[in-house]
Amino acid sequence: MSSPQTTDAAYYLPLGVTAGYEHFTPTQSTVSVWTDSMQHGGPPSALLVRALEGLTQVPGMSISRVTVDILGAIGLSQNRTRAIVTRPGRQISQATAELDVLGPDGRFRTAARATAWLLASTDTAELVTPSEVFGAATEDTAGGAPPDWIAMGWATTGFISSVDFHRLGAGSSRPNLTWLRSRIHLVEGETASPLSRFACVVDIANGLGSTLSPREWTWMNTDTTIHLHRPPTGEWFGVDAQLVRGERGFGYTAADLFDQAGSVGRSSQTVLLTRLPV
Template identity: 30%
Template sequence: MPETTSCAAADAVAAENARSYYRHLGENRYESTIHSQGAWNTHEQHMAPVTGIMTHALEQYQPRADMRLARLSFDILGLIPAGEFTIETMMLRPGKTIELLQAELIANGRVAVRATAWRLQKGDTSSVQAYEDEPMASLESANSWDGMNTWPGGFIRSIEARVNAGHRAGRGRVWLRTPFPMLDGGAPSSALVRLLGLADSANGVSARMDPSSGGWMFPNVDLSLHIYREPEGEWLGLDTHVTMAGDGIGLTSAVLNDRKGPFARSEQILTVRPFPSAS
C-alpha cells in the first residue's frame, strides 16, 4: 500500500512552516516543501505540483505577449525525488507563429521529468468560437468532500475538495483548490500554473481501486494537457473517466473546468500492477 508517514510529528512541523509548494533558491534552482510530497512514497514529489512548477518555468522562458501555451506533455522518467532540483528550459523549434519548448526537471544528477510544450500565436477567432465539452455542475452545487483522504502525503493534505452529484469510482466530478502558492516570496502564479498544478490529481479523484487496500497500484507515467481556453480563478473542476484494460495498462481521461466551464483536456496512461509483497 502507499508508504505512510513514519514521522508524523516532523511532517506536521514542516507543514506549519511551509507557505508554498516550492522555495526558489535562485536562478533555475528550487526546493520542494512538504506540500509537494507524493502519495506513493514519502520521499518523492507528487506530479501535480511538479506540473505547476514546470509550467511556471515554461511560461517564464522567452515569453511573448502574442502567444500562449496550448499543449504540454510530461514524461515521468522515474521517481521524482523530494528536495533540491533544477529546471533546464530551452527552445526546440523557434517560429513566428508556432514554437516548441522543452523543460527538464533534474534531481540527484538525472532527468526525472521531461516536458515539451507547444506555444501558439493568439488571434481574434471569436466569430467561430465553439465548445463541445459539457460543463460540470457548478461549484455552488458541490458538497465538501474528504474522499481524497484515502491517499496519504503532503500534497493531498494541502488541497480542499468538493464533489458534485454522480461521483463514483471510475467516473469523477470533483472541484479542487489550494491555499498555497506555487513559489515562495514572488508574484502570484498565473491561473494556468495554479490550475495545472492540480491537474495530475485526476488519477486519484475517481480511482477504481482503493489505494489504501494494499491490492493494486496504478501510477501514471505521463500527463498530456491540451489547453483550448485560457483558464481563470482558483478552483479546478475535474470531470474524469478511468479505464482499466486487462493487460496491465489503464487510462485516466479528464475534462478540466474552471468556474466558467471547460478549458482543457488531460490524459494519463497508467501502469497497473499489484503492490509489491511486504515480505
C-alpha cells in the same frame, strides 16, 4: 469543512539561479501518496509550466498543449529547472523544460520533462464550441479528499493535504466532476499564474478517475498531457476523469477540464496498474 491545513506556505523554496538553472528546495507539501520519499506529480508539473511561461516568447503566443513526462522518481533533495525554445516561430513554437534532482553523488539527473506547443492567438470567437457552465466550489462548500483517500491517510499529509476538493455528486449532469484548489503557493514569495495552478491539480485526475481500492492496487501515471482550447482562469478548476483499465497491466486516464467559465480542455495520462502483495 476543508481538509487539514498544511504547515508549509509553498511547495518550493527558491534557492537562486546559477548557470541558467533555477534551484529550489521542495517542501513536505509536495510528497506523493505512494511513498514519502518522492514528490506527487502535481507540484513538479506546475514548476515545469512556470519555467515554460518564464521564457521570452513572441507576443500573442499561448500554450495550447503541454505534456509532462515523469522520467524517474522526483526526489525531495534540491531540484532545478531550465527551459529553452526548441522550435521558434511566429505562429507555431515549441518549448521544453526539464526538472533535475540532486543525487547522493552530488550530480543532477533529469527526473521530469515538459514539452509545450505554443500557437498564435487570433480572434476566433465566432467559432467557439458551446460549453456548459458548472457551479464551482466556494470556501463554504469545499470539503476533504475522497473517503478512500482519507481512510488511507492520504488526506492529512503531503500534496493531497494542500488541496481543497468539492465533488458535484448526484443530481448533476456530471456527478464525478470534482472542483480542486491548491491552498498554498507554488514558489514561496510568488503568486503563481492560473496555468501553473491549473497544472498543479490536473495530475490528480488519475486518482479521481479510479474506482480501484488503494488497499489492493496502485495506479501510477507516467505522464500527463493537457490540451487547451483557451487559457484557464481563477483558482478553482474542475476535473471529470475516468480511468480506463486494460488486461495487460496498463491503461489510461482521460479527463474533461473546466474553470468557472466552462470547458478549458482535456487531459490524458498513461497509467501503470500494479496489484499490491497480499
